[in-house]
Amino acid sequence: MSLSLDDVRRIAHLARIEVTDSETEQVLVQMNSIFELIEQMRAVDTAGIEPMSHPLGGSQRLRDDAVTESDNREANMRNAPAREDGLFLVPRVIE
Amino acid sequence: MFGKSIAELGRALAAREISAVELAQQFLDRIERHRQLNAYLDVRPDITLAQAKAADQRIARGEGGPLTGVPVAHKDIFVTRDFASTAGSRMLKGYMSPFDATVVENLADAGMVALGKLNCDEFAMGSSNENSHYGNVLNPWDKSAVPGGSSGGSAAAVAARIAPAATATDTGGSIREPAAFSGITGIKPTYGKASRWGMIAFASSLDQAGIMTRSAEDAALVFNAMLGFDPKDSTSLERPDEDYTRDLNIDMKGLRIGLPKEFFGEGLQTDVAAAVRAALDEYVRMGAELVDISLPNARLGIPVYYVIAPAECSSNLSRFDGVRYGYRAKNYADLTDMIKKSRAEGFGSEPKRRIMIGTYVLSHGYYDAYYLKAQQVRRLIADEFRKAFADCDVIAGPVTTSAAFDFGEKAADPVAMYLSDLYTIPASLAGIPAMSIPCGFGAKNRPVGLQLMANYFDEARLLGVAHRYQQATDWHLRVPAGFA
Numbered sequence: 004m005s006l007s008l009d010d011v012r013r014i015a016h017l018a019r020i021e022v023t024d025s026e027t028e029q030v031l032v033q034m035n036s037i038f039e040l041i042e043q044m045r046a047v048d049t050a051g052i053e054p055m056s057h058p059l060g061g062s063q064r065l066r067d068d069a070v071t072e073s074d075n076r077e078a079n080m081r082n083a084p085a086r087e088d089g090l091f092l093v094p095r096v097i098e
Numbered sequence: 099m100f101g102k103s104i105a106e107l108g109r110a111l112a113a114r115e116i117s118a119v120e121l122a123q124q125f126l127d128r129i130e131r132h133r134q135l136n137a138y139l140d141v142r143p144d145i146t147l148a149q150a151k152a153a154d155q156r157i158a159r160g161e162g163g164p165l166t167g168v169p170v171a172h173k174d175i176f177v178t179r180d181f182a183s184t185a186g187s188r189m190l191k192g193y194m195s196p197f198d199a200t201v202v203e204n205l206a207d208a209g210m211v212a213l214g215k216l217n218c219d220e221f222a223m224g225s226s227n228e229n230s231h232y233g234n235v236l237n238p239w240d241k242s243a244v245p246g247g248s249s250g251g252s253a254a255a256v257a258a259r260i261a262p263a264a265t266a267t268d269t270g271g272s273i274r275e276p277a278a279f280s281g282i283t284g285i286k287p288t289y290g291k292a293s294r295w296g297m298i299a300f301a302s303s304l305d306q307a308g309i310m311t312r313s314a315e316d317a318a319l320v321f322n323a324m325l326g327f328d329p330k331d332s333t334s335l336e337r338p339d340e341d342y343t344r345d346l347n348i349d350m351k352g353l354r355i356g357l358p359k360e361f362f363g364e365g366l367q368t369d370v371a372a373a374v375r376a377a378l379d380e381y382v383r384m385g386a387e388l389v390d391i392s393l394p395n396a397r398l399g400i401p402v403y404y405v406i407a408p409a410e411c412s413s414n415l416s417r418f419d420g421v422r423y424g425y426r427a428k429n430y431a432d433l434t435d436m437i438k439k440s441r442a443e444g445f446g447s448e449p450k451r452r453i454m455i456g457t458y459v460l461s462h463g464y465y466d467a468y469y470l471k472a473q474q475v476r477r478l479i480a481d482e483f484r485k486a487f488a489d490c491d492v493i494a495g496p497v498t499t500s501a502a503f504d505f506g507e508k509a510a511d512p513v514a515m516y517l518s519d520l521y522t523i524p525a526s527l528a529g530i531p532a533m534s535i536p537c538g539f540g541a542k543n544r545p546v547g548l549q550l551m552a553n554y555f556d557e558a559r560l561l562g563v564a565h566r567y568q569q570a571t572d573w574h575l576r577v578p579a580g581f582a
Contacts (some may be wrong), residue, residue: 011454018457019419020450021442030565033451034458036513037404044401045467047475054368054473055480058289059554063332065289073182078196084426091421094433 006034099123100259101577104316106167107262111157111167118157118167122150122211125169129213129260132581135261137237137251139174140181141214149211156209166209168197171250174215175222176202176307177296181212182454185298186220186230186248189424189444191532199296200328201265201307213261217251220446221415223250223299225275225518228509229448237280243502243544246276252310253280258581262319263311267297270403271497271522274534277310278497278547281536283564283574284310285317288554289529290332290335293328301410302333304403304526313574314535314564318342321557340558340565344512348562351385356490358393361521361549367500369540374496377548378539380570381494390484391493395478398518399523402479405459405472406527413455417450451512480528483553492563493551496521498564501544521549531557535564536573545573 011031015022022030076089085092100122102110108142110116114317126143134498146169153167177183177195184190198206206212221230227235227250231294235250237243238258245254249266253276255265277284294305309324311317321342355378362371370492378388415446420426420440459468486493498518508515525532531554534547548567554559568574 005142008457008459013579014454014458014461017461018443018450018453019416019436019437020437020445020453030454031453033512033538037451037455037516039517040513041401041405041468042506044398044405044475045471047395047398049471051476052474052477053260054470055477057333058303058472058480059335064329066538073488075196080422081196082193084424086422087144093421094436096433 118150118153200293219248246279248272279502281545285533320500345562356391361495373538373546408456497547501540
């Protein structure tokens with residue numbers, strides 16, 4: 004398998020990362036060599052093998068649906084790049 | 099004081115031979131003298147001394163424990179309320195967390211005094227610490243050598259004795275490899291034993307916190323306070339607390355040490371092989387028995403890891419959008435453009451590369467071929483460990499193929515860098531406890547580590563096996579020139 008420049012541009016868009024043309028070319032070379040490495044894994048017969056997502060299995064634990072946190076708005080928002088009146092500011096999305 | 103073990107420091111504090119404030123000040127002065135190592139990213143003496151003062155009051159009240167007043171530093175992957183938390187990234191420059199990570203909180207509850215935050219590869223992605231936005235960390239043994247990564251600041255700080263203990267994280271070897279390169283002791287527990295709450299996420303099914311210290315005994319003492327069930331982490335295991343020092347004096351007679359033949363094959367440098375063999379001879383002298391074992395699929399660890407880790411990282415790092423926290427680009431056309439530019443400028447090249455690999459392997463039509471397949475091969479690797487532990491009590495081998503490499507040696511070639519995790523990734527994929535202890539020196543007098551791995555939940559025995567070696571040898575007591 005070999006990726007193309009268009010593949011890299013599409014992946015970068017899906018990942019929401021802007022890439023320049025020279026970066027696209029560099030990333031293409033690097034991704035192709037990484038996927039060459041990854042290909043080794045695909046030859047293994049894994050028919051009937053259950054995928055492993057947690058080393059010790061088990062199901063995701065659920066907590067009671069109860070309020071556990073008090074209002075911490077100021078502390079939670081103090082790292083926001085732009086905010087006003089307790090709201091996060093983003094560029095206008097609805098004209 | 100800088101040469102004392104954690105147990106000795108704890109005793110000196112309890113006996114009031116030194117106060118926690120005096121001890122913290124001595125470490126802060128020493129950190130300042132060794133700024134050129136670039137191990138620390140954030141030091142705030144007022145915070146540290148206030149914690150030390152509280153520890154002294156606790157000791158005066160007779161409420162101190164074995165760790166009360168003992169300093170510790172934290173890898174900058176753990177969020178902290180009182181120090182900035184950057185993950186080594188421009189993305190989180192100056193980020194102040196509204197809460198402490200559970201691991202940080204547990205150690206503070208035991209009375210440990212935080213010295214500051216330690217440099218690391220960006221979002222814990224790297225094997226040399228060269229991926230930090232805040233510059234390289236120097237290896238105290240040889241300043242032209244990398245300290246290892248991603249926990250490079252933690253390893254260098256312990257080696258240079260500017261922290262008696264440092265928290266660290268291991269996703270594919272980020273504790274063991276820098277411990278080996280920097281000549282110190284580093285251990286990751288069974289996946290699920292250390293809380294991931296407040297650990298900035300990279301690959302959630304692999305990320306596990308651990309500790310770096312000079313000795314296994316010190317690590318056991320810190321583990322007693324650090325590990326345990328945390329309801330805030332959905333993958334945390336509900337198990338009773340245990341005493342990790344209980345097997346420190348375990349008898350080596352009859353201990354079966356498994357040697358996977360795949361860890362001693364092509365690619366292993368002769369200097370590393372010689373040091374590891376000498377360590378195994380020492381175990382035989384102590385009465386242990388060497389058993390040949392095989393982990394045939396371990397060689398697939400790297401390809402499996404470079405599907406699973408990027409996939410999970412692409413999901414975890416999608417939260418960085420320049421809206422709620424983190425870096426925001428200055429110039430943009432609209433919302434999507436703002437997010438794209440913020441991520442392009444805020445992330446370094448390694449996280450971007452991994453996010454893109456992950457995005458691809460999770461994209462429509464490729465999920466089964468890559469992510470699901472990798473999870474299946476991961477189980478084959480884990481099953482081989484389970485089978486191997488029927489024939490042996492611990493598994494031993496090298497941590498890395500070579501001793502520490504030079505700055506720049508692998509930086510331009512991601513695949514060469516990825517291959518340096520060949521021997522550490524299998525234990526991470528299986529989720530078993532694993533550690534590195536110093537076992538000698540290789541080419542250019544750079545440290546070599548011995549890797550020890552144990553079955554699930556066998557941390558106490560693992561630490562005991564390491565401790566017995568450290569009682570018989572003095573590699574872990576060696577100090578880099580200029581840091582005595």
